Amino acid sequence: MNHTLDLVTRVRGVRGAMLVSADDGLIVAEQLMEGIKGSAVAALAASLAGRLRRAMEAAGLGTSVFWHLQADQGTLLVVPAASGMLVVAVAEPDVNIGLVRLELLRAGEAVV
């Protein structure tokens, strides 16, 4: 699991990666730089994922594959994986989104 997160955190500009339980918003595994409050990010990601899932179902769009939240001082990137997990990356605002997305999708496939 840590090796999976390793591949995400190796991307330049990524400040941390986590596996989060989507149901309860708790961290399953993490690799975070100092100063990032993992529990807060995990709770936020799970909360957003739940609301987004319901909104997308209501809109008839199916399930989300990847989402990207851009904030002033950082970026949150999330891939919902199997077994109700979320693969989450916290990154700098100017990170290469495409590259992180690719690694997150790979990590999502590796999560059983």
Next chain:
Amino acid sequence: MTARAVESWTLQPLTAFVKEASARLVLLMTPAGQVLAQSGFSRAVDVMSAAALGAAIVASTGELAKQLRQPPFAALNHQGHRHGIFLSTFPMERGTVVVLAVYDLDVSSLGLVQLFYEQLAADLKAASPKGSVPKQVLAADFERELSDSLNTLFGR
């Protein structure tokens, strides 16, 4: 959702917690089951039951920890199909405070509740009147005190 407090200094931290954690019901009480504040309850009898049951769980898990020669459990979470129940205690100058929170799994999560519970504990510690000793409730006064508390909590 209306929050009411017997101890008025608990109201602002409680209201913030309810809003941030999207909690459906919250009870702040002492380990003896004496209610300090509540949010979301509509009937006095529900508050009395929840306080008694919450206090009993804290007492029994505390005793279990003692038997295991461990410090008391930090928190207890029960996840049902639609709701989760979170029960935890933290020490304050005035004594231990018990927090019982019920949350809908549709709108909240254990992660959110835990996150904002830490903030609630910090806010309550900051808001607590310094140097004051909480009033002890004697057995002889218990019924009157309970009645007064419920009147305050339900505005009767």
